[in-house]
Amino acid sequence: MIAASNLHNLTDPPKIRGWFKTVTLRRVGRRLRWAKLRTRLGIGPTTVEAVEHLVAAPQASPEDRAALRELLAALAKLPIELRIAWTLRHMHGESLEGVAELAGCSLATAKRRILAAQQRIQKEFGDD
Numbered sequence: 001m002i003a004a005s006n007l008h009n010l011t012d013p014p015k016i017r018g019w020f021k022t023v024t025l026r027r028v029g030r031r032l033r034w035a036k037l038r039t040r041l042g043i044g045p046t047t048v049e050a051v052e053h054l055v056a057a058p059q060a061s062p063e064d065r066a067a068l069r070e071l072l073a074a075l076a077k078l079p080i081e082l083r084i085a086w087t088l089r090h091m092h093g094e095s096l097e098g099v100a101e102l103a104g105c106s107l108a109t110a111k112r113r114i115l116a117a118q119q120r121i122q123k124e125f126g127d128d
Contacts, residue, residue, distance in 0.1 A: 021102055074124040078117055085110055086117035 060068070075083050085103055088094040094102065100110035 018101070070125070071121070074121045075117075077124070078120055082113050082117040082120070085113035086121070089114050 075087065078086070081103070085099050088099045088102060089096070096107060096110055096114075099114065100107045103110055103113070105113070
């Protein structure tokens, strides 16, 4: 809806896909920040509960769902910038350059964010 209302600002129609990704990424970042605040205040579901049903395949086994919950819980502990970079790279298959472009940072910063997120996730799972 927001993207459609700002469509008139698009000056290069072939780049519409990247533009929609950028708009979506900004909205996701805002929603994640609000979800984190609501969770801390105890006025909403945890981020894990709110996201699990969106990403779990209906046919996923109980073991797969448990592993997904663990990963989502580890991701929920990350700063938003690290979480978004890691998710774009490892869950959505974006290239490093794509992560940098979508996150609005340099390639080096995108790499650092992804690495920092990976290290924290591994530490969370005890995979040092």
